[in-house]
Amino acid sequence: MAKTKWVAVVQCEVMRERCSGADCAVRFAGRRDLFAEHDSDVSVYIPITCGGCPGRRVARLAAHLKKHMAKNQVTTDEVVVHLSSCIVNDNHHGPPCPHIDDIKLMLARQGFTRLIEGSKISSGAEKKRATGVYKNR
Ligand code: SF4
Numbered sequence: 001m002a003k004t005k006w007v008a009v010v011q012c013e014v015m016r017e018r019c020s021g022a023d024c025a026v027r028f029a030g031r032r033d034l035f036a037e038h039d040s041d042v043s044v045y046i047p048i049t050c051g052g053c054p055g056r057r058v059a060r061l062a063a064h065l066k067k068h069m070a071k072n073q074v075t076t077d078e079v080v081v082h083l084s085s086c087i088v089n090d091n092h093h094g095p096p097c098p099h100i101d102d103i104k105l106m107l108a109r110q111g112f113t114r115l116i117e118g119s120k121i122s123s124g125a126e127k128k129r130a131t132g133v134y135k136n137r
Helices: 022-029 057-071 100-109 123-130
Strands: 006-011 044-049 079-083 115-117
Touching: 006 022, 006 057, 022 044, 044 057, 057 100, 079 100
Parallel strands: 006 044, 006 079, 079 115
Antiparallel strands: none
């Protein structure tokens, strides 16, 4: 597997109305939760949002991202894309995104196949999943 150079995070546009994305960024910086696998020398962190349902901004921003990757000699196999926890998990924001498969397909068509489902792990949401308040995936 190629060495990771950049990490991108796709976040839910609706959730971002009340979330700055700071917690994911801080956890990336500290290599916590679903960011733990990234080497300490990976410094480029790119948060993007889906643009609202059904998430088609992802295709446009993935294409834009690739332009900048080319300028920096970065290839798609050197980029890991997280689908943020607000997209993939049932949590206090709401149920998982109903367009996850389409978002994955849009990323795959742009060559992004190194996906990680999740970003921040919320201890409160984990407890509610354990007790059945939120559904597990
Ligand atoms: S539910 Fe899915 S498609 Fe809709 S805004 Fe959130 S991430 Fe985007």
